[in-house]
Amino acid sequence: MLFARAVTFVVAVVVLVGAHDYDVENKKCDLTGIVQWTGGSFEWPCAATKSMFHNNGRFISKNVLATRVAISKDDAILALPRYKSGVPVTLAKVSLKDKNCQASLSPFPCWSLQEEGVHTALQNVVDIYLDPQDILWVLDTGVVKSLEQPERKCPAKVVAINVKSGKVVKYVDLSGLTSSSSRLQYVVADYNPDGRVFIYVSDAAARAILVYDVTSGRGYRVVLPPAVTMSCDRRDVLYLALLRHNDGTTCLLFTYLGSSRLFTIRTDHLRSGNAHGKINDRGPKPKKMVILGTDNGSALFFRYEGEGEVYRWDCVTPFVPANFQPVYKSPRDECCLATHIVPDYKRGRMRVLESNFGDYMQGTVGCGATHALVPM
Structure with a gap:
């Protein structure tokens, strides 16, 4: 079995983009290597297939939006949520x-x-996560047209795909850990020292993190304390991010968009099911923060809601604004905002997925949302 064997993963935290790599004062950015597209610019098997999808309403280009990305060598894998009808892929x-x-x-x-x-x-x-073994973990809510008339097509699941072969290697049915009101939003995967793989999924509606031991096929819900929703008008977006320390240990960072505080918990506590009293309050957030990703080490990237400037914070330092370093602002358009930042190992730097998703949400994108994958 793929996940039954021991996996040795020695974490050497290499910060792909350090403070010295940025010219923050002049907002300079390497414009080479930008990949851009508008709406759903697909390669179709043939013209007849495209025409069939278009004619029956299964393809509406302006309804396609890329929100998450994983980089594997020369390919970027994209999550295209079916927020609206007409998203064929x-x-x-x-x-x-x-x-x-x-x-x-x-x-x-x-x-x-x-x-x-x-x-x-x-x-x-709605989310994807590429682990160190080149397994892509894909979070599928099973509900389509979530911004129009939500329709449940299938139970929620996480699908594991080997990115090298393109083969599905695992299906994880989440229906036993969720309810009809669940809102699953983010997924990360982590390996135990003994080789077992665990996945963590945020359920914003339930104020919970789903923990699933893929190797044993068992899972449970960790209900977060009420303090996690402090100052939240509603349980909006429950972000997750996996941070790695120099000694190889990992912790899971989480926060609601509307929450005034940021939290972490060591993953060994989550894996043992013993989360009570183990949550670490890292401190107050200056404003609402949109969590964008990590460098697969100890650095977290984020921006403030509605603002384009991206900041980097190293979790080994105190969570205070003095340690938030501005590192990126879109070179393309002030309406473009980052939605995900991930390592691009082949090129030795970070890469930003950005779009004018605000216009998409308001239905004012014209031919479609403009997307770009920008080297940082």
Whole structure:
């Protein structure tokens, strides 16, 4: 079994982008290597297929939005949530070598895994996480058209895909850990020292983190204390981020968008099911923070809600504004905001997925949301 064998993963925390790599004062950015596209610019099997999807309403280009990304060598794998109707593919990839003004997306790993209503296919991918073993963990809520008339097609699940082969290696059914009111939003994966793999999923509605031992096939819910929702008008977005320390230990950072404070918990406490009294309050947030990702080490990237400036904070330092370093601002358009930041190991730097998703949410994107994958 893929996850039964011991996996040795020695974490050497290499900060791909250090403070010295940025020219913050002049907001300079390397404009080479930007990959851009608008709406749903897909590679179709043939013109007849595109016409069929378009004619029956299964393809509406302006309804396609990329929100999350994972970089694997020369490919960027994208989550395309089915927020609205007409999204033919909910998991896609784009080549980082694409030099065209309008890059083309293709389904990942194939068209057959995108079929709505098929329980073994992907229904609505809202988050993805690439682990150190090149396994892509895909969070599928099973509910499509969530911004229009939500329709549950299948139970919620996490699908593990080997990015090298494109083969599905695991299905994790989350229906036993969720309810009809659950709102699953983020997923991360982590390996135990003995090789067991665990996944953590945020359930914003339940104020909980779902913990699932993939190796043993067992899972449970960790209900977070009421303090986690302090100052929240509603349980909006429950962010998760996995941070690694120099000694190889990991902790899970979490916070609600509307919460006034940031929290972490060591993953060994989550894995043991003993989270009571183990949550660490890292301190107050200056403003509402949008968590964007990590460098797969101890650095967290974030921006403030509605603002374009991206900041970097190293979790080994106190969580105070003096330790928040501005590191990026979009070189393209002031309406473009970052939604995800991930390592691009082949090129030795971080990469930013950004779009004018605010216009998408308001229905004012015209032909479609403009996207870019920008080297930081």
